[in-house]
Amino acid sequence: MSLIIVRHGHWLYADSVEMQVDGVGLDYDWWYESASGAGILERDRQPMESGIHGLIYYARFKRAGENSEPTWLDSDGCTTPEDAMIAAEAKTPTPITWN
Numbered sequence: 001m002s003l004i005i006v007r008h009g010h011w012l013y014a015d016s017v018e019m020q021v022d023g024v025g026l027d028y029d030w031w032y033e034s035a036s037g038a039g040i041l042e043r044d045r046q047p048m049e050s051g052i053h054g055l056i057y058y059a060r061f062k063r064a065g066e067n068s069e070p071t072w073l074d075s076d077g078c079t080t081p082e083d084a085m086i087a088a089e090a091k092t093p094t095p096i097t098w099n
Contacts, residue, residue: 002026002027003024003025003026003067003068003069003071004024004025004026004055005022005023005024005065005067006022006023006024006025006055006057006081006084007022007023007081007084007085007098007099008020008021008022008023008064008065008098008099009021009022009023009085009088009096009097009098009099010096010097011092011093011094011095011096011097012094013093013094015094019061019064019092020061020064020065021059021060021061021064021088021092021096022059022060022061022064022065023057023058023059023060023081023084023085023088023098024057024058024059024060024071024073024084025053025055025056025057025058025081026055026056026058027050027054027055027056028047028056029047029048029056029077030056030058030073030077031048031073031076031077032045032046032047032048033047048077049079050079051078051079051080052079052080052081056077056078056079057077057078057079057080057081057083057084058073058074058075058076058077058078058084058087059073059074059075059084059085059087059088059091060072060073060074060075061074061088061091062074074088074091075087075088075091085098
C-alpha cells in the first residue's frame with residue numbers, strides 16, 4: 001500500500017494565508033479500509049474499483065505535502081487525478097493553483 005502525490009497546489013485562506021492541498025493516489029479504497037478497520041463497514045459494501053494506473057485518487061488538505069501514511073483524506077475516491085482536483089476545488093473558497 002503506497003501513497004503517491006500526483007498533484008500539489010495551494011490556495012488562499014481569507015485571501016491572505018497560503019494553504020496546501022494535494023491530489024493523491026492510493027492503490028486501495030481508503031474509506032473502505034478505514035470503515036473496515038473501525039468495525040463500522042456497512043453490510044454488503046464493496047471497495048471502490050481502481051481508476052487509471054490502478055489507483056484511486058483523493059483530495060487531501062490536512063496533511064498535504066506528506067509522503068507517508070497514515071494520512072487523512074478529504075474527498076470521496078475518484079477514478080482520475082482530474083476528478084480529485086475538481087473535488088478539492090469544490091472545497092475551497094478561492095481557486096487552487098496547481099503545480
